[in-house]
Amino acid sequence: MFAGSYCGSPPALADIATRWNGDLLPIVILGSALALALKTGNRLAAGGVALLALAFVSPLCAASVALFSARSVHHLVLILAALVFAMAMDRQAEGRMRLPVVPGTIVMTAVLWAWHIPALYDAALANMLVYWLMQATILGSSIAFWMAIRRAGAVGAVGGLLGAMVQMGMLGALLTFAPEPLYIMHALAAPSWRLSGLADQQLAGLIMWVGGMAPFAIGAIVIARHGWQNQAGSLAPDCNARSAPRTAQ
Numbered sequence: 001m002f003a004g005s006y007c008g009s010p011p012a013l014a015d016i017a018t019r020w021n022g023d024l025l026p027i028v029i030l031g032s033a034l035a036l037a038l039k040t041g042n043r044l045a046a047g048g049v050a051l052l053a054l055a056f057v058s059p060l061c062a063a064s065v066a067l068f069s070a071r072s073v074h075h076l077v078l079i080l081a082a083l084v085f086a087m088a089m090d091r092q093a094e095g096r097m098r099l100p101v102v103p104g105t106i107v108m109t110a111v112l113w114a115w116h117i118p119a120l121y122d123a124a125l126a127n128m129l130v131y132w133l134m135q136a137t138i139l140g141s142s143i144a145f146w147m148a149i150r151r152a153g154a155v156g157a158v159g160g161l162l163g164a165m166v167q168m169g170m171l172g173a174l175l176t177f178a179p180e181p182l183y184i185m186h187a188l189a190a191p192s193w194r195l196s197g198l199a200d201q202q203l204a205g206l207i208m209w210v211g212g213m214a215p216f217a218i219g220a221i222v223i224a225r226h227g228w229q230n231q232a233g234s235l236a237p238d239c240n241a242r243s244a245p246r247t248a249q
Contacts, residue, residue, distance in 0.1 A: 005065050005125040005126065006065075006128060006132075007021055007056075007065050008062065009065070010062075010192070011062045011063070011065070012066075012192040013194065016059050016066075017059060019059045019061075019062035020058065021056060021061050021062070026056050026057065027057060030053050030056070030057065033045075034053075044084050045085065047088075048081045048082075048088060051077055051078075051080060052078075055074055055077045055081070056135075060073065065185070066189040066192070067189065067190060067204075068175075068183055069200050069203040069204040073211075075112070075138060076208075078138050078142060079138070080218065082139055082142030082143040083142075083146045083215060083222065085143055086143050086146035086149075087223075089147070099144050100152075101148045101149060101156045101159065102159075102160070104145040104147070104149070105145060105164055108144070108145040108164065109164070109167045112138060112141075112168075112171065113171060118183055122183065125185050145160070149223060158220075161219065168212035168216070169209050171208055172208030173205065175202070175205030176201075176202050176206055176209060180198065181197035181198050182201065183197075183201070
């Protein structure tokens, strides 16, 4: 079942340590992106590439085929990678991202919730094209959200972050309290990890409900620090100008 899923068939718990993804194309793309980021000195971009490698090359990729709880971790890694890429963009790129906070939050929420509709989710595990569409839209909408938060004022940024936390918590709660497993593949594969399909789904819900707050809390800290640094940088020339001795007339 779902032979077309990326990272292959669902691994058993005993096999997961050996299930690194050897697909050459993502390795070449990520390796090239990492080399470019390091060459340009963009450490944030390099960190984002490393997070994508964790998602698509490490055994997490294979685990996310077996367990819905691993898929939840996978999605959180993508959202965190999006934050890192948003912070890595220069001012020129930032200026081209005009999406306000409210639409940015709505778009990210709609994308994330849509891919948790069982029929769409199962299609992503059955078809490689749909799988990459899921990954690209989650990553892209998350980057747009973080760019909107980065451009916003304090009130808008706080509102967007709170809205994102609330929607993530609601989705996690729905998964936690669902009375039966919603996703066929994980219901079949979870017992090989000594979990029932329902227990795996409940764990996934808790990860999104509690752990899902982490990317947004980290984002709030990073963006606040970035704003303080920019404010300090803009104030420094003014302070230096005021403290410079005046020449005699």
